[in-house]
Amino acid sequence: MLDDFFIRALIAGIGVAAICGPLGCFMVWRRLSYFGDTLSHSALLGVALALLLNINIMLAVFCFVIVLAIVLLLLQRQESLPSDAILGILAHSSLAMSLVVLGLITWAQVDLVSYLFGDILSVYKSEIAVIYIAGAIILGILFYIWRPLFAVTLNRELAEVEGIKATVVNAIYILMLASVIAVAMKIVGALLITALLIIPASCARGLAKSPESMAIYAAIIGVISVVLGLYGSLYLDTLSGPSIVVAAMFLFLLTLTPLTKIFK
Amino acid sequence: MDEKAPPLIEPLIELKNSGLKVRDRWLVRGVNLHVNRGEIVTLIGPNGSGKSTTARMALGIKKPSEGNAAKIANLRVGYVPQKLAIDWTLPITVSRFMQLTTKLKKDEIISALKMVSAEHLLNADLQPLSGGEFQRVQLARAIARNPDLLVLDEPVQGVDFNGEIALYQLIEKLRDQLNCGILMISHDLHLVMASTDRVICLNGHVCCEGSPKTVAESNEYQSLFGTHAAATLAIYHHQHDHKHLPDGRVQHSDGSITDHCNHDNHDHNNHEDASTNINYEHRADHEMGEA
Ligand SMILES: [Zn+2]
Numbered sequence: 001m002l003d004d005f006f007i008r009a010l011i012a013g014i015g016v017a018a019i020c021g022p023l024g025c026f027m028v029w030r031r032l033s034y035f036g037d038t039l040s041h042s043a044l045l046g047v048a049l050a051l052l053l054n055i056n057i058m059l060a061v062f063c064f065v066i067v068l069a070i071v072l073l074l075l076q077r078q079e080s081l082p083s084d085a086i087l088g089i090l091a092h093s094s095l096a097m098s099l100v101v102l103g104l105i106t107w108a109q110v111d112l113v114s115y116l117f118g119d120i121l122s123v124y125k126s127e128i129a130v131i132y133i134a135g136a137i138i139l140g141i142l143f144y145i146w147r148p149l150f151a152v153t154l155n156r157e158l159a160e161v162e163g164i165k166a167t168v169v170n171a172i173y174i175l176m177l178a179s180v181i182a183v184a185m186k187i188v189g190a191l192l193i194t195a196l197l198i199i200p201a202s203c204a205r206g207l208a209k210s211p212e213s214m215a216i217y218a219a220i221i222g223v224i225s226v227v228l229g230l231y232g233s234l235y236l237d238t239l240s241g242p243s244i245v246v247a248a249m250f251l252f253l254l255t256l257t258p259l260t261k262i263f264k
Numbered sequence: 265m266d267e268k269a270p271p272l273i274e275p276l277i278e279l280k281n282s283g284l285k286v287r288d289r290w291l292v293r294g295v296n297l298h299v300n301r302g303e304i305v306t307l308i309g310p311n312g313s314g315k316s317t318t319a320r321m322a323l324g325i326k327k328p329s330e331g332n333a334a335k336i337a338n339l340r341v342g343y344v345p346q347k348l349a350i351d352w353t354l355p356i357t358v359s360r361f362m363q364l365t366t367k368l369k370k371d372e373i374i375s376a377l378k379m380v381s382a383e384h385l386l387n388a389d390l391q392p393l394s395g396g397e398f399q400r401v402q403l404a405r406a407i408a409r410n411p412d413l414l415v416l417d418e419p420v421q422g423v424d425f426n427g428e429i430a431l432y433q434l435i436e437k438l439r440d441q442l443n444c445g446i447l448m449i450s451h452d453l454h455l456v457m458a459s460t461d462r463v464i465c466l467n468g469h470v471c472c473e474g475s476p477k478t479v480a481e482s483n484e485y486q487s488l489f490g491t492h493a494a495a496t497l498a499i500y501h502h503q504h505d506h507k508h509l510p511d512g513r514v515q516h517s518d519g520s521i522t523d524h525c526n527h528d529n530h531d532h533n534n535h536e537d538a539s540t541n542i543n544y545e546h547r548a549d550h551e552m553g554e555a
């Protein structure tokens with residue numbers, strides 16, 4: 001069964017969507033879309049670096065995104081919070097830089113489109129294994145730190161006064177985000193990772209009454225988007241990564257209609 | 265008269281001559297403070313006077329740049345922040361909010377809500393609650409953790425006069441039932457809770473401290489507030505031996521002016537030397553003058 005590229009794509013996509021849902025909720029709650037964009041756009045620099053140094057792409061992206069995230073976190077700790085402008089400059093300049101570097105790499109065949117929009121249809125069995133192992137670890141950690149992370153998200157000061165180590169919890173979340181970005185690069189590409197994180201979570205907001213149910217709905221909606229998007233791309237012969245995002249967007253529009261009342 | 269014997273029981277939190285400096289500027293300096301179990305301590309002062317900073321140092325969130333901060337091991341704090349805006353993207357019910365930092369059993373949640381007469385809100389969404397309801401739910405959340413210390417930052421802000429009286433009575437009842445210490449922050453420089461044991465008046469340093477006079481003792485206030493409210497409120501009389509000038513400098517009783525309060529030659533705790541009995545006027549930030 002795993003020999004069929006389409007089945008492999010489905011399994012990989014479902015795995016990534018299931019991780020993205022809950023993590024994406026925190027991104028929505030904390031208004032971190034810009035932050036996520038910055039991290040995922042700069043992930044492409046990790047790809048360029050990997051090709052230059054001839055090392056594993058997923059690993060390079062993971063390391064690069066973590067380094068960048070730590071830099072951003074340090075900026076935050078200096079109480080001069082990175083503004084939208086700084087995040088925007090970082091996101092776009094790193095995107096531009098990586099495109100330039102990739103253009104300079106003449107010795108390897110570089111399929112730019114697959115890095116920008118994902119290449120889910122060529123996912124390997126080993127990559128599926130990585131997605132599910134990483135996913136299990138990430139969701140396990142998330143389950144473990146759920147209450148403190150949510151408390152810090154709702155009000156950092158309150159959480160700290162009541163004994164939660166906000167800095168540690170935040171750092172763990174950023175690490176998880178970096179891992180998800182590294183894993184999701186292959187599926188939707190550097191340009192659309194944030195979409196897979198925030199659109200299902202935003203859909204789930206209209207359906208949920210508690211943070212926990214919002215996370216579960218977000219995962220389910222992400223999975224549905226992947227299935228719809230992949231089948232859509234198969235029949236319409238469109239790019240699979242963007243098709244998944246378009247499917248998610250249609251689901252989001254659906255949640256804006258009175259239909260959502262049924263769930264509540 | 266202010267030389268108290270050291271407390272026999274260990275204070276829940278204690279600051280000794282603590283100050284916090286951020287980028288070469290002292291937010292607050294030379295604070296001595298302790299809260300014992302069963303005690304209500306109120307920090308008062310105008311906006312920007314270092315009340316919250318002092319509370320943060322005492323709770324161990326900010327490390328003092330000078331002096332000492334100590335708290336008992338495993339201090340359990342229940343906190344009601346000054347402003348708690350719940351983002352609309354967060355779906356949350358009262359029952360889930362109650363368990364924000366601690367997992368609770370259902371009967372623990374209900375009994376805490378009962379103490380503030382809000383048990384009917386158990387399954388309500390948090391966002392549509394009225395200000396008063398939300399304030400009571402926040403109190404319930406803070407006490408449901410069975411705290412050693414309750415920290416209330418401006419608990420009566422945005423609540424009308426009757427609501428203020430009701431809230432103070434509730435807080436006093438909670439103190440008696442939970443036998444916890446209470447650290448309250450208030451910007452009202454004159455009226456404090458009658459059951460406040462000690463008032464500490466801050467403006468970048470401790471300007472004065474003491475205990476309030478119950479309003480009930482004064483016929484004038486009794487007729488102004490009514491006997492019911494008068495029993496709950498108390499007037500705090502400030503005794504300053506110095507004056508804060510509009511430009512932030514400090515004028516001492518001998519007429520000398522220093523850039524900031526000078527800790528070496530001006531003893532804030534010496535109330536007997538205070539030449540004048542000062543009442544604050546509510547003016548803009550940092551402008552505290554003699555009436
Ligand atoms: Zn003073």
Ligand SMILES: [Zn+2]
Nearest residue numbers: 465471472502
């Ligand atoms: Zn005073």
